[in-house]
Amino acid sequence: MNAQPHAAPAPVGGSLFNATTLVCGVLIAVMVTIILVRLFFGLASTTNVNDGYSWGIWVVVDVFIGSALACGGFCMALLVYIFNKGKYHPLVRPALLGSLFGYTLAGAAITFDLGRWWNFWHIFWPGYFNVNSVMFEVAACITLYIIVMWIEFSPVFLEKMGLRDARRKLEKVLFLFIALGVVLPMMHQASLGTMLVVMGGQVHPLWQTPMQPLIYLLSAITLGYGVILFESCVAASAYRRQIEVSMLNPMARVMLGIIAVFLLVRFTDIAVRGVLGEAFQPTYIALTFWIENACLIAPLLLIGTVAARRNPARLFLAGIAVMLGGILLRLNGFLIAFDTGPGWSYFPSVPELLVTIGIFAAEILGYIIITRRFPVLPREETYALPARS
Amino acid sequence: MHTEVTTTPADENSRRKFLKGCVNAAGAAVTAGTVSSTVEARDTYQRPPEALGLLYDATLCIGCKACVAACKRANDNPAEFSTADKLWDTPLDTSGYTFNIIKMYRSGTMSTKDDESNGYAFMKTSCMHCADPSCVSACPVTAMTKDPRTGIVAYDPEACVGCRYCVVACPFGIPKYQYDSPTGKIGKCELCRHRYQEGHYSACAEVCPTGATLYGRTSDLLIEARRRLALKPGSTTIYPRGNLSGGQDQSYEGYVGKYQQHIYGETEYGGTQVLKLSAVDFEKVGMPYLAPKSSASTSETIQHTLYGGLLMPFAVLGAMTYVARRNVHHEDDASAQEAGKESS
Numbered sequence: 001m002n003a004q005p006h007a008a009p010a011p012v013g014g015s016l017f018n019a020t021t022l023v024c025g026v027l028i029a030v031m032v033t034i035i036l037v038r039l040f041f042g043l044a045s046t047t048n049v050n051d052g053y054s055w056g057i058w059v060v061v062d063v064f065i066g067s068a069l070a071c072g073g074f075c076m077a078l079l080v081y082i083f084n085k086g087k088y089h090p091l092v093r094p095a096l097l098g099s100l101f102g103y104t105l106a107g108a109a110i111t112f113d114l115g116r117w118w119n120f121w122h123i124f125w126p127g128y129f130n131v132n133s134v135m136f137e138v139a140a141c142i143t144l145y146i147i148v149m150w151i152e153f154s155p156v157f158l159e160k161m162g163l164r165d166a167r168r169k170l171e172k173v174l175f176l177f178i179a180l181g182v183v184l185p186m187m188h189q190a191s192l193g194t195m196l197v198v199m200g201g202q203v204h205p206l207w208q209t210p211m212q213p214l215i216y217l218l219s220a221i222t223l224g225y226g227v228i229l230f231e232s233c234v235a236a237s238a239y240r241r242q243i244e245v246s247m248l249n250p251m252a253r254v255m256l257g258i259i260a261v262f263l264l265v266r267f268t269d270i271a272v273r274g275v276l277g278e279a280f281q282p283t284y285i286a287l288t289f290w291i292e293n294a295c296l297i298a299p300l301l302l303i304g305t306v307a308a309r310r311n312p313a314r315l316f317l318a319g320i321a322v323m324l325g326g327i328l329l330r331l332n333g334f335l336i337a338f339d340t341g342p343g344w345s346y347f348p349s350v351p352e353l354l355v356t357i358g359i360f361a362a363e364i365l366g367y368i369i370i371t372r373r374f375p376v377l378p379r380e381e382t383y384a385l386p387a388r389s
Numbered sequence: 390m391h392t393e394v395t396t397t398p399a400d401e402n403s404r405r406k407f408l409k410g411c412v413n414a415a416g417a418a419v420t421a422g423t424v425s426s427t428v429e430a431r432d433t434y435q436r437p438p439e440a441l442g443l444l445y446d447a448t449l450c451i452g453c454k455a456c457v458a459a460c461k462r463a464n465d466n467p468a469e470f471s472t473a474d475k476l477w478d479t480p481l482d483t484s485g486y487t488f489n490i491i492k493m494y495r496s497g498t499m500s501t502k503d504d505e506s507n508g509y510a511f512m513k514t515s516c517m518h519c520a521d522p523s524c525v526s527a528c529p530v531t532a533m534t535k536d537p538r539t540g541i542v543a544y545d546p547e548a549c550v551g552c553r554y555c556v557v558a559c560p561f562g563i564p565k566y567q568y569d570s571p572t573g574k575i576g577k578c579e580l581c582r583h584r585y586q587e588g589h590y591s592a593c594a595e596v597c598p599t600g601a602t603l604y605g606r607t608s609d610l611l612i613e614a615r616r617r618l619a620l621k622p623g624s625t626t627i628y629p630r631g632n633l634s635g636g637q638d639q640s641y642e643g644y645v646g647k648y649q650q651h652i653y654g655e656t657e658y659g660g661t662q663v664l665k666l667s668a669v670d671f672e673k674v675g676m677p678y679l680a681p682k683s684s685a686s687t688s689e690t691i692q693h694t695l696y697g698g699l700l701m702p703f704a705v706l707g708a709m710t711y712v713a714r715r716n717v718h719h720e721d722d723a724s725a726q727e728a729g730k731e732s733s
Contacts, residue, residue, distance in 0.1 A: 044568035051484065051565045054556035081713045115551020115566055115573045122530040122550055129530060132689045135554045136529035137696060175717045179709035187695075187702060194691050198523050198558045200684035201677060210687055213695065340562055341675070343482075 009093050009156075010379035012239055012372045020238075024365035031358020034351045035112050043115065046351040052344020053335065060334045061356050062109035064192055065327050067142065068220050070102020072231065073149065074185040075224025079254065081178050088247055090378040093156065094235065095228050097376050100149045101363040107146050109359055110139075134194045141188035148180045156374050189220035196333050204337035205275040206289050211265065212333075218262040219326050222296070225255035226322025233316040235371070241380055249309040252318065256303070259296050259322070266293070285337050292332055295325030430690045433659035433683040434521035440540035441580060442518055442607040442662030443594060444614055447674070448503055448646025449601035449628065450511040452491055456593035456602055460489035460515075463581055463592035482514070485567035485576040489515040489593050494674045503646055503668035510667065512674040513602060515593070516563045516578035517654060518542050518662035519683070524555035524564050526685035532575075533564070540607075540662050541582050546574040560658070560677055560684070590632050597630065600641075605633030607662045614652045614664050620645040658683040 038046045049056040072095035079085045080092055111117050122128035123139045130136055152174070158167040193216025196203050209215070229248060236243040270276050279286050299318035303309045335346065348356075371377050461468070461478060466486045468478035480487040492514055497507035504510075522542050524533045532549035535542050544564070555564040555575060567573030581591045589595065594604035603610065610633060620626055622645050630639040647668050654661035657679040667674055695701055 040571055042568055042570045042573055043566075047568075049568065051482075051556055051562065054553040054566060081716045082709060084712075084716045086716075110552075113552075115553060115575075116546070116549050117551065119530070119548065119550045122548060127531075128548055130528055132526050132685075132692065133529040133554070134688060134692060135527060135552060137692065139529055175714040176710055178717065179706055179713045182709050182713070183702060183706045186705070190695070191692075194688060195554075197691060198527050198684050198688040200523065200560050201679070202557075202560065210691055213691060338557075340557075341677075 008379055009090070009375040009377060011160075011375055012377055014372050016369060016372060021365055021368055024361040024368075027354075027358045027361035028365065031355045031361070034355050034358075037351070038112060043113075046349065046355075048346055048349045048352060050344065050346065052340040053338070053346030055334060056346060057348045057352055057356050058109060058113040060330060062113075062359050063106045064330050064334065066102055066106040066109065066359065068189065068192070068216075068223050068326055068330065069227050069323065070099040070106065071185060071189065071220045071224030072227045073097075073099030073152075073224075074182060075221055076228065077152075077178055077182050078221075079251070081175070082182060088251060090244065091228060091232070091247055091251070093153075093376045094231065094371070095224075096149065096153055097367060097370055098227065098231055098363075100146075100153050101366045103142065103146050103149060105359050105362055107142060109355075134191050134198065137191045138188045138195065141184050141191070145181065145184040145188065148177050148184060151177050152181050156370075156376060160374050185220070186217060190214070190217040192216050192220075192330075193333075199338070202338055202340050203333060204278070204285055204339065205273070206270060206278050206285070207329075207333040207337050209269050209273060211269040215262070215266055215269070215329075218258060218265060219329050222255055222258050222262055222322050223326040225251060225258070226299075226319045226326070229255075229315050229319030230323060233312060233319065235377065236312075239371075239377070241377070243312045243315075244378075245310055245312060245315070248315055249306070252299075252303050252309050252315060255322065256300060259299060263293070263296060288328065288332055288336055292325055292328035295321045295328060431686050431693060433681065433686040436520040436607055436660050436662055437538060437540045438608065439538050440518075440520075440607040440662045442540075442605070442610055442664065443515075443580075443591060444603040444605070444610040444633070445513045445663065445665045446601050446603070446614075446617065446628075446646075447511050447513075447665070447667040447669070448648065449599045449643070450491065450513070451599055451601070452493065452511045453598065454491050455596045455598065456513070457487075457490055459592040459596040460578070461487070463584060464488055464576075466576070483563065483565055483576075485565045485573065488576055488578040489513065492675060494669055505669050505673065508669075510669040510674060511601075512667065512676070513593075513665070514561075514675070516542060516580075516663070517561055517657075518578075518580060519658050520661065521659040521683035521685050523558040523560060523658075523683070523685050526689055527554040527558040529554065536582075539580075539582070541580045542577075543579050543582060544575050544577055549575060551575075558684075560679055590636075594631060599643075600628045600630035600639075603629060603633050604631065605635075607664065609634050610664050611652065611655065614655075614666055617645070617666060618648050618650055618652065622647040656681045659686075 034046050043049055047056055047058065076088060076092045076095040080088050111120060114120060123136060124143070129140070151170075155167050155170060155174070158170065190213035193212030196208060196212050197210060200208070229252060232244055232248055235241065270279070279289050298321040302314050302321065303318045308314050457480070458478065466488070469480040469484060469486055471479045471481045480490055483490050492512050494510040494512065496505060496509065499507065499509045501508045502510065518541060520540070522533070522535055525535050525542060527533075529552060530548050530550050532545045533542065533555050534545070551566070551573065553566050556566055564575045564577045566575055581589065584590070584592070590604045594602045597603070603613070613629070613633060617626070624645050625642055626645055627640050628643045630641070649667055649670060651671065653665040653667070653671050653676050654663055659681060665671070665676065672678060
């Protein structure tokens with residue numbers, strides 16, 4: 001992780017106490033309280049999950065969507081280290097940081113949704129784990145990836161602590177972790193799609209297909225780049241820094257290419273399975289299907305040209321559209337277009353929502369603390385003043 | 390405000406490397422694909438020859454719910470209330486504490502039993518003990534198991550992590566979780582396997598007064614079901630009660646119902662060990678249409694194709710390691726010369 005050719009990463013600096021961090025702190029405290037209530041009184045005390053919709057937003061949003069939104073790190077590693085596009089190097093660390101928090105919190109979130117969480121270690125224990133289970137593959141892969149990411153990111157901490165020797169030693173073998181950091185997310189992001197397959201006819205035919213692993217993998221990659229567009233714009237605005245358009249512009253083009261492949265696969269699959277007619281029924285299912293796909297078609301129109309991609313506002317909007325498309329793909333498959341039979345319904349309770357909000361608050365707070373105190377974002381030579389807090 | 394990097398020879402160079410990277414990665418993917426194509430598709434499992442199960446004949450059911458009460462007692466489950474006075478057990482559906490229930494189909498005036506229009510009918514809801522269960526395939530920690538001999542789908546709370554993938558995966562909505570408890574378990578019918586040693590069999594079949602729920606080997610039950618479908622509606626026949634594959638004879642003579650010519654569970658998802666007969670269309674009484682190919686087999690075929698023997702992951706990892714090693718190293722060398730150039 002030598003970023004010497006570009007502006008070296010440096011701490012942003014500034015105070016850790018401001019309105020944003022304070023709000024995040026309060027939201028995290030609320031989340032912790034609700035989690036304690038859940039642990040002492042059971043899932044029904046805080047959530048609306050039921051036997052018809054046993055997976056609520058703590059699984060679908062915190063874990064499935066949260067981890068997909070955390071694909072930025074893997075997507076940048078793919079560009080920089082696998083396709084050797086060194087010019088994107090300054091984006092790697094901030095993206096990896098976002099992924100680190102996204103995944104670590106997704107991993108933490110699943111433990112308090114587990115009904116018998118004290119048995120969690122069974123997932124890694126020979127004699128217990130079931131290699132036929134898609135859930136096993138996802139759980140094992142995500143756990144490994146979280147460990148790999150902390151190792152990938154550790155040069156940042158070693159740098160800060162002045163442990164140069166340790167850092168140099170680690171960097172000699174870092175390529176191995178970088179490779180793992182590309183393969184592991186490809187595996188489990190694909191498997192998150194495969195998780196729908198065993199549910200059979202309960203999942204609407206527009207989302208029930210053996211092609212799910214490919215669709216989810218492509219979607220996760222588009223999300224990775226979409227999130228980087230979003231994050232870069234937000235970080236630039238919050239810290240009053242320049243937007244890295246020189247890097248975001250060509251990266252957005254890569255994203256558009258993958259979106260095009262995604263749409264091709266998605267619609268070919270639907271047509272080949274002969275369920276295209278389902279998309280033209282007067283139902284809310286068809287509506288949500290089209291909103292999901294419109295979110296992915298929108299970036300092609302918003303930032304289709306080089307000139308449009310120089311416009312930070314358009315890049316930002318395209319990033320949001322891609323994120324919404326990926327979020328809806330997952331919400332639709334696991335909740336909205338999931339029908340377990342008559343009589344069942346689900347909408348998250350307020351405590352349930354507050355926990356999910358708390359998780360995102362924890363991600364934001366972690367990002368602020370680390371970028372202000374550790375060398376993550378590229379140093380700004382021209383106006384390297386720390387942002388006002 | 391924002392700057393664009395113009396194309397430089399260095400960029401051309403990196404484009405060439407980019408293409409090289411693509412070729413490498415594609416090569417690895419193809420290799421991995423060829424290796425893993427030898428992994429065979431996982432067929433839908435069939436019932437073991439000695440499989441145990443139930444035959445539920447809705448035309449014989451009188452809706453007395455003796456089976457619901459017996460199931461409660463056999464499994465030590467608490468009563469559940471759906472009425473204000475809370476006088477006795479009145480569950481409306483199976484739950485983490487109710488493993489068996491009789492549901493009612495109602496149409497119009499409800500004047501005749503087993504009539505699809507202006508009639509009513511009963512249907513038992515409990516575990517079907519699938520030949521190829523989705524819950525067993527879904528469970529990450531082998532808490533759901535299928536006995537290789539009896540085929541009973543059993544649950545082990547000591548192994549369970551409570552992820553509830555079984556709840557989501559089951560097409561019949563059978564495994565249910567105890568949401569009101571901090572140490573909640575999954576609850577489902579296990580065909581009273583814990584009572585076999587005391588010489589008992591499934592409590593629901595033991596107490597059924599009309600033989601609507603009949604216990605036995607599924608192969609025997611299937612023959613009995615076929616026999617009934619071949620009978621002339623309105624004629625009389627002998628109906629066994631209790632345990633078809635052993636025990637004392639409790640049979641009686643009764644009238645033959647107007648059966649749908651379909652044994653539910655004969656082929657659904659590769660077959661189930663609990664079989665059902667009904668006079669009313671199965672989908673109308675809550676039994677979903679299921680293809681003969683199980684979703685577990687589709688899911689596991691995908692998993693084994695992608696991850697069988699970890700061949701594909703290691704092939705891709707090898708390729709990625711090779712490429713990453715070159716590229717990370719390359720950056721180290723190039724750092725000095727590129728540092729000066731990219732000052733824009």
